[in-house]
Amino acid sequence: MDLKHFEKILGYHFQTQHLLKEALTHKSTKKGVHNERLEFLGDAVLDLIIGEFLYKKFPNSKEGELSKMRASMVNEKAFAKVARHLNIGDYIFISNSEEQNNGRQKDSILSNAFEAVIGAIYLESGLEVVRTLVHHLLNAVHPNIDLNSLFYDYKTALQELTQARFSETPEYIVLDSSGPDHNKNFLIGVKIQGREFARANGKSKKEAQQTCAKIALETLKA
């Protein structure tokens, strides 16, 4: 296993190679030193970097919205995706039994190793360096996607607002669907208190509903 390849994918070279090895070592190896402490540190580093990113990107979002967006970015599934982008599974040190148990494909193991790698870079090079690297990774894993639409659940937000304000949940209605199976289009409307607040198109019902919810939210908050 040549960790130089991993460093190349990562875009970062470790001065202290034992830190990198520690970050990639799963506790199943029973070697004493494993990556849980670095994961503890990396988790806090990612919380801050992603929190600050959202704070600056959404200057008008309230604390509750920022927390929700962060929760959707800072979790095992999201980090496992970044870890797979980095091929971390090929480079981690795990026990034979964990190996046979498909450990290299497990979200939890991949996500923890990614957090530990971030913790190790932070220890070695500080916040500025690791922040640049994390921003780069987020862009690479989610290219050309507005984080707003990717990470924020407008349907849930709308439901919370309408329940607080009108004690009712929004109703989504399929107004039209067209196109062949592989290229469907849905037109969906959202009703609150019997009144249509918005309508939107989407390639799936879920997508169209999210867009409806987003528009309705803007109307209701205006």
Place this chain on the structure above:
Amino acid sequence: MDLKHFEKILGYHFQTQHLLKEALTHKSTKKGVHNERLEFLGDAVLDLIIGEFLYKKFPNSKEGELSKMRASMVNEKAFAKVARHLNIGDYIFISNSEEQNNGRQKDSILSNAFEAVIGAIYLESGLEVVRTLVHHLLNAVHPNIDLNSLFYDYKTALQELTQARFSETPEYIVLDSSGPDHNKNFLIGVKIQGREFARANGKSKKEAQQTCAKIALETLKA
């Protein structure tokens, strides 16, 4: 209200005064801008600074222990204590009704304002500056106390372990007590499954029990 006094207690001067005002503004003022967004940021900053502090101070502690220690330092009650040390209550902007409701003494309001101030300093001056300040505050609020004994509850940890492993709770026995009232010394032993696992001296029963629990934990985990 002269915020210069507050800056003096804090030991930090804000280049952008509106950031400081925002950090000290409770949402009850209904002025639009309040401190919840800065609190969101400051919370993550404190999580990282205190996490890193513990990571470095306790190189042999496992992730679970670090998390527990951090949880006992990063919470409303602990932050309200720091906020009181800074007299934040005298400088926050709150509504009249919150004022009459003893808002200036509420743990939640004080803790949130402290987190927001930390978030504001981080935004303006970066991690290095705010880290130094937070370390200074922790030392000021808890002088001459080993964080190990302050923040980690060995008795609880031992009880959790013995209940999981032996389905019983440890028994603490006073073996000896001596000295005058103002300078007592207690010798306490801890029994698990009828066997004495450790004995330790302390200036109070609680202190001796904690030391017993610490030794017993080390023995049981070995």
